[in-house]
Structures are given as C-alpha cells and as structure tokens.
Amino acid sequence: MTESFLPVSKEEMNKKGWDRPDFVLVTGDAYVDHPSFGAALIARVLEKEGFRVAILAQPDWRKIESFREFGRPRLAFLVTGGNMDSMVSNYTAARKPRSSDVYSPGGKTGRRPDRATIVYCAAVKQAFKKMPVIIGGMEASLRRLAHYDYWSGKLRRSILLDSKADILVYGMGEHQIVEIARLMDSGVRIGEIQNVRGTVYRTQEKPDPAMVHILPSYKDISRDKRTFAQSFRIQYLNTDPFQGKTLAEPYGEDYVVQNPAAFPLKEEELDGVYELPYCRDVHPFYGKEGEVKALEEVLFSLASSRGCFGGCSFCALNFHQGRIISSRSRESLVREAAGFPEDSRFKGYIHDVGGPTANFRKPACSKQETKGACPEKSCLSPVPCPAIEVDHGEYLELLRDLRKLEGIKKVFIRSGIRYDYLLLDKDESFFHELVKHHISGQLKVAPEHISDKVLTIMGKPGKDVFDRFRKRFGEINEEVGKKQFLVPYLISSHPGSTLDDAVELAEYLRDSGLRADQVQDFIPTPGTLSTAMFYSGYNPLTMKKVHVVDNPREKAMQRALLQYRKPQNRQLVEEALKKCGRTDLIGNGARCLIRKNDPAGMKKKRRQKSR
Known part of the structure; x- marks a missing residue:
C-alpha cells in the first residue's frame, strides 16, 4: 500500500x-x-x-x-x-x-x-x-x-x-x-x-594553514599531472575519521574545504538504520512499467557490514565508506532474515550475507576502533600486517543461526570473499562450511590479475596466494564430496598492465583450466588510486611512473587475451602475440593459445577433402 x-x-x-x-x-x-x-x-x-x-x-x-x-x-x-x-x-x-x-x-x-x-x-x-x-x-x-x-x-x-x-x-x-x-x-x-x-x-575565507592542509590549487593540478598525483596522495592519506585532517582546495579566490570523515556507525546505530520501516519494494507508482532489476539481488540479501580494509587500488571504498569495518549485530540480521518467509516472493534462498567484503565482520585490528587505520600502511598488501587479527568465528555463528531459521532452504555468500584473509585463519571451520553450505556450484573470487607486478599496483595479494587458495578450495571440495568451481573476476588494461602481462595471464588461464567469463575492462571512475594513476601516469603512493593503456587497440588486445578461446577474439589475440614476440603461442601445440591455421579455413579444407 x-x-x-x-x-x-x-x-x-x-x-x-x-x-x-x-x-x-x-x-x-x-x-x-x-x-x-x-x-x-x-x-x-x-x-x-x-x-x-x-x-x-x-x-x-x-x-x-x-x-x-x-x-x-x-x-x-x-x-x-x-x-x-x-x-x-x-x-x-x-x-x-x-x-x-x-x-x-x-x-x-x-x-x-x-x-x-x-x-x-x-x-x-x-x-x-x-x-x-x-x-x-x-x-x-x-x-x-x-x-x-x-x-x-x-x-x-x-x-x-x-x-x-x-x-x-x-x-x-x-x-x-x-x-x-x-x-x-x-x-x-x-x-x-x-x-x-x-x-x-565552499568559502572565500582562506583557511588557517596551521589547522588545515591546503592542497595544490586546481590551476596547478590542471597544469601538471605529477602535482595532481601528489594532491591525490594527500587526499588518500586523509580519509580516516580518527587521523584525517581538514583539507582545502583553492580555486582562485574560493576554497573548497573538506572536513574530516564522519565516524562509522556503531553496531546499535547500524542495526537501527537497517530496521527502519522500509516497504522493501518498488513504489506502486510505477505500475506496469516493469521491475527495477537492482532490487532482485538485494531483496533477500543481508547487509551485514560496511567498510573495507582490503585496500584495492581500483576500489573507491577508501574514499566513500572508509577502511574501518562496522557491523550489524547477529540478532538484528537474524530478525531480518526471519521475516523473509512472510514475503510471498521469497523462495527460501538468502542470496547473500555480506558487505563490501563478506568475511570482514570486524576491524583489521583492535587499534582501528580507537585510533583508526594506519594512513601509509595496507592491512593485507603486499603482505598481511603482523597486527592483523583473523577470526571467522562470529561470522560462522551468524551463518549457522541463519541456516537454522524456519523457511530458509539455503544461505549463499555472493558479495566476495577475501581469500588471502581466509587463508590466514588457522581454523578452517569457516572454509569448510563455506564450501559445504554457502556456494551454489560456483564461488566468485577476484584475483583480478596474475602478474605480481600488476597485483602490487592493484593492492592485491600475489599469484602464489591465489594458487594456494585454489588448491585448498579443490581439496576441501573433495573432502566434503562436492564438485564446485571458481569463477575468477579479472580486470584488463589496469594501470601497470602491459601486453606482456596480459599474455602471462592468458597462459595462467590456459594452464589452470579457469575460464575468464567475468572480465571487466578497467573504467577510471572518480575516487580511486587506479584512476589517479590512469590520468597522471604516476602511482600516488610511490610517485613512480606507471604504464597506462590509453590506446583503444591495445585495450582491446588485452581484453581479448583474457578470453582467447572466443573465436571472435582470434584476430586481436594473434596481433597481440605477434607484437609481444610470442608467436610460439600460435600453433597446434597443447600450450598454444590459438591455432596456426584459421578454424574457418580448416573447415573449408576438410569439406574439400571429403569431396
């Protein structure tokens, strides 16, 4: 109504x-x-x-x-x-x-x-x-x-x-x-x-430099991309509510002033926000215009947390939600899930229990709760911080509580698992129950790339970490009598990625048997380190130069390499391999990415032979 x-x-x-x-x-x-x-x-x-x-x-x-x-x-x-x-x-x-x-x-x-x-x-x-x-x-x-x-x-x-x-x-x-x-x-x-x-x-009153960090002016960053990267670095290091400073960006006689970030909502506050009297539906005003597709996946999903200490360069969460995790209570989440069966649209399946990263349910370390996240250190990349506290126990108890609810057939986790964090947990109970109860045949994971050089720029764990996860995932599937698969999310043309890196990734896909169905061509969206790299050509955190793919043809070749099995990508893959001097990957051998002869031409020859 x-x-x-x-x-x-x-x-x-x-x-x-x-x-x-x-x-x-x-x-x-x-x-x-x-x-x-x-x-x-x-x-x-x-x-x-x-x-x-x-x-x-x-x-x-x-x-x-x-x-x-x-x-x-x-x-x-x-x-x-x-x-x-x-x-x-x-x-x-x-x-x-x-x-x-x-x-x-x-x-x-x-x-x-x-x-x-x-x-x-x-x-x-x-x-x-x-x-x-x-x-x-x-x-x-x-x-x-x-x-x-x-x-x-x-x-x-x-x-x-x-x-x-x-x-x-x-x-x-x-x-x-x-x-x-x-x-x-x-x-x-x-x-x-x-x-x-x-x-x-906005103000015309010049802020006090003793109280406010004055950024390079818009005029200066427009003239010099290196200055833009330096300005972005200052912004990136001042997103934490505990340690972030007030920033002011000059525009002629005007200043745009950014106050420090708001503190994350406490558990009881977050519970209260999500338990307000939402109708959980599209307004009837739209009549027969059709459903709003974005509602489908979230309608019977549970938003359990906010924030992410993962530190991925291409993600805007650092600028928007911040690195400090805030979570809803188990009681609040169970109450919400218990109401799902009352909805006639509910078929018994909870689509997701998570947030930006599903298995982050608490801050990376106890220090973050009172002093914030370390501005110049990442919690997980390039290697995990020694102070990180890994524990899936509370999340596991939440999932068990949800599975017991009347009317719930299955509880899925689809919002993404940080497998490097998962591997740090010496207690594999969550890993086992994830495989046994919370996957619908496929688990989507986000290695994003496989070149260690590119992964470092992305703020992701190294290739060896993904290999260990992939191996253990297969072993646990065997232990619980399941045959389930990993679906990797990959990004093509990310800053730092060359054609040689894309070839390395294509070879990894060939050798591992993984299929790159989920490929995203890098989009430089506002508020990310990766976008700052794309525009400036520098990594703001190190101020080192970064290879940037701004040529449409090279972008197309990098993406095609990740899906080299598709016939429509053959021409681009061949062009890329020749450009990289990797013609050894063109031929009829088992390790080749594409066959030496055009498949259409081979079919024609076979037809002629049969005559």
Whole structure:
C-alpha cells in the first residue's frame, strides 16, 4: 500500500495531511524503499528524526515544473545522482550508452541525465530562488574535490562548485544529514554550517594553514599531472575519521574545504538504520512499467557490514565508506532474515550475507576502533600486517543461526570473499562450511590479475596466494564430496598492465583450466588510486611512473587475451602475440593459445577433402 511509502506526488503528500515537506529528496534512481538504496535509507533516517521527506524520483529535468511537484520545502532539497555515479550508470567502459538501466523500472534508459547531480541542482535553483540544496550519494561523494573525468577526458572541478549546491555530504551520510537537519531546523542558515564531519563546503575565507592542509590549487593540478598525483596522495592519506585532517582546495579566490570523515556507525546505530520501516519494494507508482532489476539481488540479501580494509587500488571504498569495518549485530540480521518467509516472493534462498567484503565482520585490528587505520600502511598488501587479527568465528555463528531459521532452504555468500584473509585463519571451520553450505556450484573470487607486478599496483595479494587458495578450495571440495568451481573476476588494461602481462595471464588461464567469463575492462571512475594513476601516469603512493593503456587497440588486445578461446577474439589475440614476440603461442601445440591455421579455413579444407 502506498500509505506506507514516502510520498512521490503532491496527491500522496496531501493524503498524509502535510501542507509541505521539510525536505524534497531528488534521486536519479527509481524509488525503491529498501535500505540498499541510498535515497530510501537517508529519507527513512530523517523520518525517524521527525522530519517530513518527499521523494522526487527520476524527475524530467527538461521540465522545471517537475521540480515544483511538492512546492517549496520548509528546509532544503536533497539531491543525489543515485546509487551509482550517473556516468557509470549511463555509459559502458567504451563510453557507449548502456542498453539497460538496472535502477530504472523495466530497465529503461534515458530516465537519468548525464551528470545528474549537477543537472538536478540547476533545475532546483531555477524552480526555487535561494533554495538551500544539499548534495550527497556516490556521485557527489567521489567527486567532492577536483577529479579526473573519464567521459570527458578532463580534470573537473569539485562537484560542489559545478552544481552550485550549498553543502556536500560525503560517505554514507546518516550522521551528517541528521546533524545538518537539526541545525537548519533550529534556525541556522545553510551557509553557516561548516563544522559537520563528512561534509564539504565552499568559502572565500582562506583557511588557517596551521589547522588545515591546503592542497595544490586546481590551476596547478590542471597544469601538471605529477602535482595532481601528489594532491591525490594527500587526499588518500586523509580519509580516516580518527587521523584525517581538514583539507582545502583553492580555486582562485574560493576554497573548497573538506572536513574530516564522519565516524562509522556503531553496531546499535547500524542495526537501527537497517530496521527502519522500509516497504522493501518498488513504489506502486510505477505500475506496469516493469521491475527495477537492482532490487532482485538485494531483496533477500543481508547487509551485514560496511567498510573495507582490503585496500584495492581500483576500489573507491577508501574514499566513500572508509577502511574501518562496522557491523550489524547477529540478532538484528537474524530478525531480518526471519521475516523473509512472510514475503510471498521469497523462495527460501538468502542470496547473500555480506558487505563490501563478506568475511570482514570486524576491524583489521583492535587499534582501528580507537585510533583508526594506519594512513601509509595496507592491512593485507603486499603482505598481511603482523597486527592483523583473523577470526571467522562470529561470522560462522551468524551463518549457522541463519541456516537454522524456519523457511530458509539455503544461505549463499555472493558479495566476495577475501581469500588471502581466509587463508590466514588457522581454523578452517569457516572454509569448510563455506564450501559445504554457502556456494551454489560456483564461488566468485577476484584475483583480478596474475602478474605480481600488476597485483602490487592493484593492492592485491600475489599469484602464489591465489594458487594456494585454489588448491585448498579443490581439496576441501573433495573432502566434503562436492564438485564446485571458481569463477575468477579479472580486470584488463589496469594501470601497470602491459601486453606482456596480459599474455602471462592468458597462459595462467590456459594452464589452470579457469575460464575468464567475468572480465571487466578497467573504467577510471572518480575516487580511486587506479584512476589517479590512469590520468597522471604516476602511482600516488610511490610517485613512480606507471604504464597506462590509453590506446583503444591495445585495450582491446588485452581484453581479448583474457578470453582467447572466443573465436571472435582470434584476430586481436594473434596481433597481440605477434607484437609481444610470442608467436610460439600460435600453433597446434597443447600450450598454444590459438591455432596456426584459421578454424574457418580448416573447415573449408576438410569439406574439400571429403569431396
């Protein structure tokens, strides 16, 4: 029933007896009232605090009237591009428009503008003069300071400036939005809110260098890519809420100031957020337009944790959720799962129990809980930190509790396992039960590459670690009487990867028997070390030069090598092997990647012989 959803139209707002909302939340996604959708989560958090929130989902940005649906809100407009950066949602790695949109009803494309946050803010400002606008979500969070934009091929300014918003919330946002809402409700003007953790604001007052780390100016980083890499390094080392400093980025006479990150939610706070009265469904407003595909996998999944100390270079989690793990209690997760059988759509299968990394349920070490993560050290790469505390016991107990629930047939883990962390656990109980109970024939893992040189740049464990995991996975399958397979996620054309490295990976796939069905051509998205490398040509952490693949042909060859068995990739694979001087891999021998003669030509010869 729509009464339990937040209002999406003036008619629904009137039925609630509101004269106007306190906040209008504009989102680039369809309205799905589920905690995995950021717009719904933030709206419900504000609702719990007593604020009235109306949802303006995927408004027609070409019609300003669309933004006047609820009239002028009492406090502010909240704007998010959606669960993903709008450019990632709208375009492929080849910069081509996507054929479907998992966050839109029926998968329809074209319902979200490019650079949605900027476009929506412009429409709001046009619809309501002097209207306070607060931006947040993935797009705003990862574009909060100057960043490389892959789709334009340029260095862009902070999205706070380009959107002309009043304040930017970065990270997960619950603490920040509640604090801002309370301040505004008490009469504080939006321009005076400058001390909230996890926010970014604009000022013309030069910050005190003794209190604030002043970054290189936008002008300087635009002129020199090495300076950009140095600036990114400072940002990367100041993402921790305990140790991070306030940063200021100069833009002429203006400064964009980033306050230190908000502290992670405590267990009871996280429980409370996920147990708010979500409808756990798509709003009926969409009628017969079709399902929102993004809901399918999360509908009967359990979000058990946030944060990741894995340190992968290509991942934006360090900038968005941070490295400190915060988890929900077992009791909260069991309560949520116990309610699944009440839903007629539930078939008995919990699709996932995890987070950014499923088997991270607590901070990497006890120090992180009070002093934060070490800024210049990685917990797992290139080798595990001696202080890391490895224990799967609590996670294992959670899974056992879930398996016992009435109406639960199977509990899967699909959100990713850090196999290097798993191997550090001398107690293999979790490994055994993972194989026995929580895999549906295939386990997806993410070695990403196999060249140790590339893996070091990626922040991933070495090839030998994956080999040990693969071997033990096979042995445990035999022990429990299962025949299950590993499905590796791989990235082609990552900074640091040459054609020779791609050939090395192709040979590994040949020798191991693994099939590279899950290959992602590297996309330089904002907020990652890898993107900074791609743009600058330097690794910001070491300031050493890195090989960057920016030639479309070489990118195509690297990807083709990882799927060398596909007939349509033959020409690219042959070209790559010849370029690398590896014609020994072209022929009819067992170790060759492609046959010397074209398969089509061989078939023709066989037909002629038979005649």
